Amino acid sequence: MKPIIGITTSTATINHRTYNQITNYYDHSIEMSGGLPVLLPILQDIDLAQELAAQLDGLIISGGDEDINPEAYGEIATQCVCRINTLRDAWEFSLYRQFKEAGKPILGICRGCQVINVCEGGSLYQNLCHQVHNCCNHYTGNKLMCELYHDIKIVPGSKLHNIFATNILTTNSFHNQAVKEIASGFKASAHSDDGIIEAIESETAPFIVGVQAHPEALTDAYPHFIKLFKAFIGATEKTRRD
Numbered sequence: 001m002k003p004i005i006g007i008t009t010s011t012a013t014i015n016h017r018t019y020n021q022i023t024n025y026y027d028h029s030i031e032m033s034g035g036l037p038v039l040l041p042i043l044q045d046i047d048l049a050q051e052l053a054a055q056l057d058g059l060i061i062s063g064g065d066e067d068i069n070p071e072a073y074g075e076i077a078t079q080c081v082c083r084i085n086t087l088r089d090a091w092e093f094s095l096y097r098q099f100k101e102a103g104k105p106i107l108g109i110c111r112g113c114q115v116i117n118v119c120e121g122g123s124l125y126q127n128l129c130h131q132v133h134n135c136c137n138h139y140t141g142n143k144l145m146c147e148l149y150h151d152i153k154i155v156p157g158s159k160l161h162n163i164f165a166t167n168i169l170t171t172n173s174f175h176n177q178a179v180k181e182i183a184s185g186f187k188a189s190a191h192s193d194d195g196i197i198e199a200i201e202s203e204t205a206p207f208i209v210g211v212q213a214h215p216e217a218l219t220d221a222y223p224h225f226i227k228l229f230k231a232f233i234g235a236t237e238k239t240r241r242d
Helices: 024-032 048-055 086-101 111-119 159-164 223-241
Strands: 004-008 010-014 017-021 036-040 058-061 106-109 150-154 168-171 186-192 197-202 208-211
Touching: 004 024, 004 086, 004 223, 024 036, 024 223, 048 086, 058 086, 058 111, 058 223, 086 106, 086 111, 106 111, 106 223, 111 197, 111 208, 150 159, 150 197, 159 186, 159 197, 159 208, 159 223, 208 223
Parallel strands: 004 036, 004 058, 058 106, 106 208
Antiparallel strands: 010 017, 150 168, 150 186, 186 197, 197 208
16 A cells, blocks of 8 residues: 655645645545545544544645744744734644654645744744845745745755765756744754755654755656655655564
8 A cells, every 4th residue: 555645734724714724735645656635624623633643654744925923933923924823833833743643754845844844943033135234035935836946955965865865956946034043953964055954854863854945846847856755755664674
């Protein structure tokens, strides 16, 4: 049986109705990598995360246009913070903790990378353009998600380096926040030219990786990005065998 991968969702309000949503890039990339994607709605009972962690093989914490509440990392929200969804925060924090405790592989994408860092005790830049001097534009709203934008430098010896086998990778970029103080037990595995952390990984868990880009949107046009998802699926298969 294929590894079953839970993918978190964001919310959208359309015609006064609220929906759970996610781009189909995620499920397509997991399908291409040999996994079976399952979309996870935002639930109010965060204790249900334990049951999902017991039944699923891995977790992808997705992106989305919702900033993590700065109160989660001990700060007061500035006017630069975008839409906050505390229900999603609580749900994804619970999912992360339960999957980590169960020893299941976790991949955080964009906001998901930030969720991992905050959940582990790290902090974020609430708004890169306002808080980082000479920061390049990391939110390219005038470009398609499937288009490349800037280079990141990958740290040699990191899990990300082992996956892509390169020191420099050109990615897309759609984030106004990023890791500021990295959580204890984690290390940065990639940076952009302006010094912003572009990827993090656990120093102890077999596979807990966060990337600030959206590689799921690049796997069709730039097939080398599928390597990340295949490595993730491979980690879930190894966890099953162990």
